[in-house]
Amino acid sequence: MEKSTDTSLYLRVNKQDKDALEELYDRYEKILFSFLYKMLEDKGLAEEALQEVFIKIWRGKGVYDESKGKFSSWLFRMAQNTAIDLIRKRKKPTVPIEEASQMVSNDEPVEEQVVWQEKKTQIEMAVQHLSAEQQKMIDLFYFKGHTHETIADMCDIPLGTVKSRIRLALKKLKTSLHGMQERGAYDD
Amino acid sequence: MTNIDCDYLVDYLNGTLTAEENQQFEQHLTTCTECQEIVEATGQLPYLADPVEPPTDMKARILSNVFDETVEQNDQPKALKPAMSPIPIHKKRRKENVWKPLLAAVLLMSLLGNGYAFYQLSDQPAGTETAIQSIELQPNEAFTGTATAAMIEEEGLLNLVVQADRLAELEASQVYQVWLIKDGKPIPAGAFSPNPNGEGASYYQLETTSEEWDTIAITLEPKTGNELPEGQIVLSSEI
Numbered sequence: 337m338e339k340s341t342d343t344s345l346y347l348r349v350n351k352q353d354k355d356a357l358e359e360l361y362d363r364y365e366k367i368l369f370s371f372l373y374k375m376l377e378d379k380g381l382a383e384e385a386l387q388e389v390f391i392k393i394w395r396g397k398g399v400y401d402e403s404k405g406k407f408s409s410w411l412f413r414m415a416q417n418t419a420i421d422l423i424r425k426r427k428k429p430t431v432p433i434e435e436a437s438q439m440v441s442n443d444e445p446v447e448e449q450v451v452w453q454e455k456k457t458q459i460e461m462a463v464q465h466l467s468a469e470q471q472k473m474i475d476l477f478y479f480k481g482h483t484h485e486t487i488a489d490m491c492d493i494p495l496g497t498v499k500s501r502i503r504l505a506l507k508k509l510k511t512s513l514h515g516m517q518e519r520g521a522y523d524d
Numbered sequence: 525m526t527n528i529d530c531d532y533l534v535d536y537l538n539g540t541l542t543a544e545e546n547q548q549f550e551q552h553l554t555t556c557t558e559c560q561e562i563v564e565a566t567g568q569l570p571y572l573a574d575p576v577e578p579p580t581d582m583k584a585r586i587l588s589n590v591f592d593e594t595v596e597q598n599d600q601p602k603a604l605k606p607a608m609s610p611i612p613i614h615k616k617r618r619k620e621n622v623w624k625p626l627l628a629a630v631l632l633m634s635l636l637g638n639g640y641a642f643y644q645l646s647d648q649p650a651g652t653e654t655a656i657q658s659i660e661l662q663p664n665e666a667f668t669g670t671a672t673a674a675m676i677e678e679e680g681l682l683n684l685v686v687q688a689d690r691l692a693e694l695e696a697s698q699v700y701q702v703w704l705i706k707d708g709k710p711i712p713a714g715a716f717s718p719n720p721n722g723e724g725a726s727y728y729q730l731e732t733t734s735e736e737w738d739t740i741a742i743t744l745e746p747k748t749g750n751e752l753p754e755g756q757i758v759l760s761s762e763i
């Protein structure tokens with residue numbers, strides 16, 4: 337059977353097709369849960385955020401079309417924004433790192449995990465091209481959801497330049513990611 | 525930066541723009557390759573996460589909450605409404621393996637005409653562990669219908685088939701809703717409406733085992749898709 341594209345599933349979801357939503361859910365459950373867990377460091381909160389994301393999709397809050405880029409990028413941005421809302425709404429207990437690492441799955445790699453692993457390696461290498469300060473900036477901005485004020489404090493830079501520094505960090509990330517993907521093309 | 529709109533990029537990614545600014549920036553994205561590429565690159569960052577195994581029953585919880593349009597707040601798992609408990613239960617249980625897997629598959633198909641359910645059960649390697657538990661549900665006083673539930677466990681999935689008959693006709697919006705209950709907390713587990721012969725059946729699949737549940741109940745709900753029971757319990761049993 338032909339695998340539906342994300343976009344075609346999303347269009348069916350717009351028509352309140354439950355099967356299509358379930359299929360999107362299955363496709364993205366694990367990466368979203370893992371990503372949200374990385375951000376929120378709490379399984380309950382990660383589940384809450386994940387549910388919020390799918391409620392938004394189901395109720396048509398936030399509209400996707402292909403002019404907005406890849407569906408996955410759009411979905412991840414919505415998940416990231418949802419997690420930030422949760423972070424800012426409540427104080428969360430910090431989970432010790434040992435506990436976090438125990439939760440890492442030891443499953444045999446399946447196809448989806450292989451793809452994930454490839455992307456992970458790629459983005460990790462791209463991140464390594466950034467300066468330590470830029471890496472910290474992306475972590476604070478993207479994963480920790482800190483405000484510009486906090487980032488200015490933590491990185492000891494003027495508030496007025498926080499945004500342009502973040503942009504610069506992301507731009508450099510983009511450039512090294514592109515470079516790698518082009519080199520990757522030769523490997524294939 | 526070539527355009528004043530490029531300034532919005534970071535706030536856009538952060539979700540702090542107003543709806544109007546957001547729209548304006550999305551317009552900008554269609555014309556600015558650099559912002560576009562940065563947005564795409566940022567969309568790769570989630571892959572940095574280490575894989576974490578989601579809880580097995582999370583999917584059932586989330587999807588049932590998502591499909592329940594009436595619930596605005598989904599923060600907490602809610603307890604059964606006070607009016608709903610205690611549930612009148614007359615324990616009568618049989619554990620047996622009278623149904624062969626093939627029979628169960630055929631039953632599923634005949635109940636649902638659902639090819640998907642059939643393949644779920646039949647497309648298994650030989651020797652797959654299958655546990656079948658059959659439960660007779662007991663009617664509440666004043667309810668004339670009867671129902672049998674089959675819990676079929678295969679490969680970590682619980683297939684719940686409910687078959688009922690001698691059911692009264694329903695109004696158009698009403699539905700018989702099946703619930704699995706643990707410590708007074710119900711989750712929806714299938715729904716059916718009676719056919720003209722007063723028969724109804726449902727099929728539901730969860731990533732759990734039957735041990736995780738203590739009670740199965742059927743309520744008469746005023747509408748479909750309820751996340752929590754509103755109506756009366758008409759049939760129930762311990763598991």
Ligand SMILES: [Zn+2]
Pocket residue numbers: 527529530552556558559560
């Ligand atoms: Zn731009």
